[in-house]
């Protein structure tokens with residue numbers, strides 16, 4: 001049983017005190033209009049003013065507080081049902097009490113609670129009707145209408161506010177889920193597909209408005225050896241460190257993704273080749289400085305290929321291929337370097 005469910009009664013307590021007090025105002029107006037005797041006034045004090053505190057004590061001292069609070073909620077329904085015949089079926093307050101109590105059950109989110117509460121409410125109303133046989137007095141005076149308003153307004157406001165909160169929470173969580181779906185969990189960089197999507201958009205912007213951009217492919221050198229010599233845990237730490245370095249080395253407008261196992265890709269929109277080369281050199285030297293805990297002798301380098309977006313790149317694949325070709329030149333040239341393929 002979750003801690004939250006066990007402590008829900010504390011959250012319900014002030015709402016019950018407030019709601020029952022407004023219900024008490026409504027019931028009192030009917031009792032006043034119908035010139036009820038003291039026993040009914042005593043029942044009103046017990047059910048509307050004392051009951052919320054008794055419910056708190058009941059849940060607080062129960063072994064299973066969630067179960068006790070569920071029972072309290074059913075007692076709320078029994079009270080609402082009882083007041084229908086006790087108010088001689090006065091239409092407006094009766095409907096209001098029944099509706100508010102039922103909506104409250106639905107809004108607890110406890111599965112089937114409102115359905116279980118209905119027979120309790122109807123049963124109590126029926127029993128008291130059979131016992132007391134009250135003569136119906138359907139009409140509500142202006143005083144009763146006025147005394148219904150606080151409960152009606154407060155309940156509508158409370159329901160709207162809680163739906164508003166719920167909608168905002170769901171929207172926030174959806175946004176977070178979408179972010180997580182786009183991210184590579186290991187490095188905090190974009191996953192390959194979302195990165196590719198953004199690269200396509202950048203390529204389209206270039207075709208539409210000639211907006212310059214550079215792309216770099218980054219591959220860790222001899223990473224298989226890192227794994228073989230120092231173990232996969234050390235390899236994983238290197239991958240994580242490279243992810244962090246990329247995030248810290250690029251400009252806010254750039255975006256970096258994990259392209260494959262030990263291969264990363266960065267797009268720098270509105271960057272000239274010189275700007276991109278400066279970023280690439282920064283990344284290269286920061287990767288050289290990586291040190292892994294427990295493996296002080298481990299040294300890491302990377303090779304980087306950079307390509308400027310050109311009209312000859314008919315789609316994003318051409319652009320990536322050119323950066324890849326530059327990366328292979330860098331590997332062939334002895335690794336740990338940044339290369340650009342000079343356009344033919």
Ligand SMILES: Nc1nc2c(ncn2[C@@H]2O[C@H](COP(=O)(O)OP(=O)(O)OP(=O)(O)O)[C@@H](O)[C@H]2O)c(=O)[nH]1
Nearest residue numbers: 219220221222223224225227232235236239261262
């Ligand atoms: N520890 C770890 N290893 C990975 C991960 N992803 C890929 N690898 C390993 O990275 C290695 C990549 O090796 P290769 O692409 O063959 O090349 P390399 O050893 O880096 O050599 P060069 O690229 O030619 O310098 C493979 O052995 C993969 O198993 C990962 O997330 N963690």
